[in-house]
Amino acid sequence: xxxxxxxxxxxxxxxxxxxxxxxxxxxxxxxxxxxxxxxxxxxxxxxxxxxxxxxxxxxxxxxxxxxxxxxxxxxxxxxxxxxxxxxxxxxxxxxxxxxxxxxxxxxxxxxxxxxxxxxxxxxxxxxxxxxxxxxxxxxxxxxxxxxxxxxxxxxxxxxxxxxxxxxxxxxxxxxxxxxxxxxxxxxxxxxxxxxxxxxxxxxxxxxxxxxxxxxxxxxxxxxxxxxxxxxxxxxxxxxxxxxxxxxxxxxxxxxxxxxxxxxxxxxxxxxxxxxxxxxxxxxxxxxxxxxxxxxxxxxxxxxxxxxxxxxxxxxxxxxxxxxxxxxxxxxxxxxxxxxxxxxxxxxxxxxxxxxxxxxxxxxxxxxxxxxxxxxxxxxxxxxxxxxxxxxxxxxxxxxxxxxxxxxxxxxxxxxxxxxxxxxxxxxxxxxxxxxxxxxxxxxxxxxxxxxxxxxxxxxxxxxxxxxxxxxxxxxxxxxxxxxxxxxxxxxxxxxxxxxxxxxxxxxxxxxxxxxxxxxxxxxxxxxxxxx
Amino acid sequence: xxxxxxxxxxxxxxxxxxxxxxxxxxxxxxxxxxxxxxxxxxxxxxxxxxxxxxxxxxxxxxxxxxxxxxxxxxxxxxxxxxxxxxxxxxxxxxxxxxxxxxxxxxxxxxxxxxxxxxxxxxxxxxxxxxxxxxxxxxxxxxxxxxxxxxxxxxxxxxxxxxxxxxxxxxxxxxxxxxxxxxxxxxxxxxxxxxxxxxxxxxxxxxxxxxxxxxxxxxxxxxxxxxxxxxxxxxxxxxxxxxxxxxxxxxxxxxxxxxxxxxxxxxxxxxxxxxxxxxxxxxxxxxxxxxxxxxxxxxxxxxxxxxxxxxxxxxxxxxxxxxxxxxxxxxxxxxxxxxxx
Numbered sequence: 001x002x003x004x005x006x007x008x009x010x011x012x013x014x015x016x017x018x019x020x021x022x023x024x025x026x027x028x029x030x031x032x033x034x035x036x037x038x039x040x041x042x043x044x045x046x047x048x049x050x051x052x053x054x055x056x057x058x059x060x061x062x063x064x065x066x067x068x069x070x071x072x073x074x075x076x077x078x079x080x081x082x083x084x085x086x087x088x089x090x091x092x093x094x095x096x097x098x099x100x101x102x103x104x105x106x107x108x109x110x111x112x113x114x115x116x117x118x119x120x121x122x123x124x125x126x127x128x129x130x131x132x133x134x135x136x137x138x139x140x141x142x143x144x145x146x147x148x149x150x151x152x153x154x155x156x157x158x159x160x161x162x163x164x165x166x167x168x169x170x171x172x173x174x175x176x177x178x179x180x181x182x183x184x185x186x187x188x189x190x191x192x193x194x195x196x197x198x199x200x201x202x203x204x205x206x207x208x209x210x211x212x213x214x215x216x217x218x219x220x221x222x223x224x225x226x227x228x229x230x231x232x233x234x235x236x237x238x239x240x241x242x243x244x245x246x247x248x249x250x251x252x253x254x255x256x257x258x259x260x261x262x263x264x265x266x267x268x269x270x271x272x273x274x275x276x277x278x279x280x281x282x283x284x285x286x287x288x289x290x291x292x293x294x295x296x297x298x299x300x301x302x303x304x305x306x307x308x309x310x311x312x313x314x315x316x317x318x319x320x321x322x323x324x325x326x327x328x329x330x331x332x333x334x335x336x337x338x339x340x341x342x343x344x345x346x347x348x349x350x351x352x353x354x355x356x357x358x359x360x361x362x363x364x365x366x367x368x369x370x371x372x373x374x375x376x377x378x379x380x381x382x383x384x385x386x387x388x389x390x391x392x393x394x395x396x397x398x399x400x401x402x403x404x405x406x407x408x409x410x411x412x413x414x415x416x417x418x419x420x421x422x423x424x425x426x427x428x429x430x431x432x433x434x435x436x437x438x439x440x441x442x443x444x445x446x447x448x449x450x451x452x453x454x455x456x457x458x459x460x461x462x463x464x465x466x467x468x469x470x471x472x473x474x475x476x477x478x479x480x481x482x483x484x485x486x487x488x489x490x491x492x493x494x495x496x497x498x499x500x501x502x503x504x505x506x507x508x509x510x511x512x513x514x515x516x517x518x519x520x521x522x523x524x525x526x527x528x529x530x531x
Numbered sequence: 532x533x534x535x536x537x538x539x540x541x542x543x544x545x546x547x548x549x550x551x552x553x554x555x556x557x558x559x560x561x562x563x564x565x566x567x568x569x570x571x572x573x574x575x576x577x578x579x580x581x582x583x584x585x586x587x588x589x590x591x592x593x594x595x596x597x598x599x600x601x602x603x604x605x606x607x608x609x610x611x612x613x614x615x616x617x618x619x620x621x622x623x624x625x626x627x628x629x630x631x632x633x634x635x636x637x638x639x640x641x642x643x644x645x646x647x648x649x650x651x652x653x654x655x656x657x658x659x660x661x662x663x664x665x666x667x668x669x670x671x672x673x674x675x676x677x678x679x680x681x682x683x684x685x686x687x688x689x690x691x692x693x694x695x696x697x698x699x700x701x702x703x704x705x706x707x708x709x710x711x712x713x714x715x716x717x718x719x720x721x722x723x724x725x726x727x728x729x730x731x732x733x734x735x736x737x738x739x740x741x742x743x744x745x746x747x748x749x750x751x752x753x754x755x756x757x758x759x760x761x762x763x764x765x766x767x768x769x770x771x772x773x774x775x776x777x778x779x780x781x782x783x784x785x786x787x788x789x790x791x792x793x794x795x796x797x798x799x800x801x802x803x804x805x806x807x808x809x810x811x812x813x814x815x816x817x818x819x820x821x822x823x824x825x826x827x828x829x830x831x832x833x834x835x836x837x838x839x840x841x842x843x844x845x846x847x848x849x850x851x852x853x854x855x856x857x858x859x860x861x862x863x864x865x866x867x868x869x870x871x
Contacts, residue, residue: 088715089715105710110757
């Protein structure tokens with residue numbers, strides 16, 4: 001009896017019986033995709049990460065419609081699944097032409113399959129990496145930004161923050177349509193979940209979130225020192241950074257390791273002109289005044305002065321922006337397919353480095369934004385662009401060598417990644433006195449961390465040697481054992497670094513507060529930043 | 532009906548009344564959208580619900596005003612607006628459904644003269660919970676009704692009703708629905724019901740021990756679905772380790788059948804399930820008054836268990852876990868079979 005009820009329930013759920021609803025709003029007419037893996041045929045792999053694989057597939061009963069399936073290994077995620085549940089819910093309740101939502105999601109043994117529309121041209125970040133290393137032409141940027149603002153305006157209106165806006169999360173289809181993807185760190189300001197750090201009292205848009213989330217280069221200053229809380233305007237900052245990324249092929253400060261970029265953002269006001277100077281002086285007048293104005297307004301260090309998405313849409317920069325056809329003509333023609341780009345990226349990476357890199361990359365991402373179930377942006381091949389790559393060891397080394405030690409950095413961290421040539425000019429000249437003080441102290445901090453991590457490594461190597469000498473039996477080959485140990489050690493190291501970084505940030509913030517207090521009795525920390 | 536199109540500004544009470552009028556209209560008309568007029572009514576309803584939301588949460592221009600929220604709440608619950616809203620929800624469009632859900636969520640926490648009047652209203656209209664729970668059987672409505680339900684069971688009396696109703700049995704099916712988003716939502720509600728109000732939960736579990744744990748074991752812990760097993764063993768740990776449930780815990784860990792199930796979970800290839808199972812298994816071992824048959828099983832499997840724990844590690848270092856493990860190992864090693 002109970003069983004038969006469950007079966008009929010299943011039937012309803014799996015789409016044999018499509019619910020007829022009294023209204024005919026387009027949103028409730030979403031076709032029901034089947035909820036069993038046998039209805040899908042996997043065609044190709046288009047993305048791989050440590051705990052997830054993205055496939056291109058067809059859905060046989062739906063007229064062989066092409067879909068993207070993200071298969072996530074649930075055994076690697078935390079037990080209460082709260083993040084995954086929240087994201088699955090957001091994905092199925094959002095309905096907007098510029099937002100990538102899911103057709104459905106269901107579990108297949110230990111994996112969660114999220115079935116999404118297939119965006120055949122992939123992410124803008126991968127397009128830039130493969131075909132536009134110096135950035136996209138301005139008319140194309142205008143279209144992309146306009147579409148993203150539509151998505152943001154919708155999200156913000158619903159009280160959702162995206163919290164991870166960047167070219168890697170902007171997908172494009174063969175007809176030039178643009179969608180914002182990846183809601184892994186997005187959150188709702190209406191969900192007063194204390195775990196998320198949202199205050200319980202019902203507040204307006206000034207509601208403050210306190211959790212650090214996102215990817216460093218795109219993060220707004222107030223998100224970085226999140227003690228103060230941040231709001232919808234944090235997305236506007238990331239949007240501004242994304243505009244620069246589209247224009248130049250990479251986000252500003254990406255020649256610096258992530259921790260450094262965060263520190264810089266806190267210690268001094270970030271200016272558009274800075275970026276142009278160190279980046280490429282040829283490009284200086286490449287962009288229109290309107291574009292520069294738009295970006296500058298998004299990158300105001302004071303969140304309340306940044307315009308909202310709705311208002312940005314009315315900016316003159318978008319006045320004459322074209323339709324998606326232009327994107328098809330300018331960007332998509334002759335572009336290698338997502339599958340080809342993915343395979344090429346795979347080949348380009350040194351086989352010996354590959355897994356370690358991915359591990360490291362994914363690990364750091366996980367730390368920052370936890371598990372995410374949408375979006376295809378992981379494992380893109382633009383390592384230079386990849387904000388999560390070299391990690392804190394670079395900042396430590398760089399600070400030790402006071403500026404010009406990019407070689408030792410690249411040697412240490414990654415052989416295959418092209419290190420930015422502009423590095424030399426970047427951090428050495430710019431700062432004032434305040435920054436030097438900061439540097440000296442962070443050098444001490446950095447060295448301490450280095451010492452700690454060396455101790456850690458020594459211990460690990462010690463136990464490795466012990467193991468090699470002692471253990472002679474066992475099914476695993478030595479290489480395998482070593483490999484595993486190395487992995488573990490790397491992971492531990494990474495954690496240690498992260499902790500160190502967090503402490504550094506904390507210190508930095510406290511110092512700022514003190515200096516703000518001295519400089520200006522009633523001004524806040526932000527005034528001090530501007531000085 | 533003329534009053535519907537009064538010019539602004541309207542008071543919060545006006546907005547509630549107008550919403551109610553429009554809901555009554557919507558409720559009476561089986562076929563919406565047939566005429567221009569109805570379409571307009573629906574649009575007007577959406578606007579009103581949106582306005583309720585912006586009074587309660589504030590908007591980009593203004594913070595919510597406590598006085599306005601109180602007036603709104605009082606008017607909302609003075610009459611049957613919540614019932615109408617829940618009933619008409621399937622007729623609303625997606626955006627309005629979401630707004631309505633947020634409005635309902637917010638209202639549960641609004642105090643009028645330091646009383647949660649939502650709680651009083653729900654006690655008098657407790658059958659609304661039946662509609663909300665049944666929402667899990669409707670793909671379109673599940674996430675909206677589910678979210679409302681979770682907000683309503685913040686009130687202890689409401690949670691008690693749902694726990695003691697026949698609905699409780701249905702959750703064992705709902706959390707295994709094939710749609711992941713819906714199943715996960717049901718699981719979240721299930722967990723909330725069994726962990727939020729300690730005394731109510733303890734009372735429910737002792738009164739309903741037999742059927743509840745029989746279902747829990749067979750449908751959840753022994754489910755073929757990985758995610759069900761994993762969530763169930765985690766939740767079981769949370770329940771049994773809660774001090775207020777100590778009587779239930781003592782009973783649970785004295786059962787040989789329960790031990791068998793947990794030992795099977797310890798043998799799973801999934802590391803996460805193994806770990807969660809350990810946190811329950813340790814209670815069987817730590818029990819100072821182990822029944823003879825429990826001791827017997829532990830003694831019989833002693834060498835296997837000790838071997839298992841020898842390579843049993845967490846990914847990150849966890850002192851508490853290591854201490855628990857050492858304790859369990861010591862305890863098992865020292866066991867002597869009891870007489871029959």
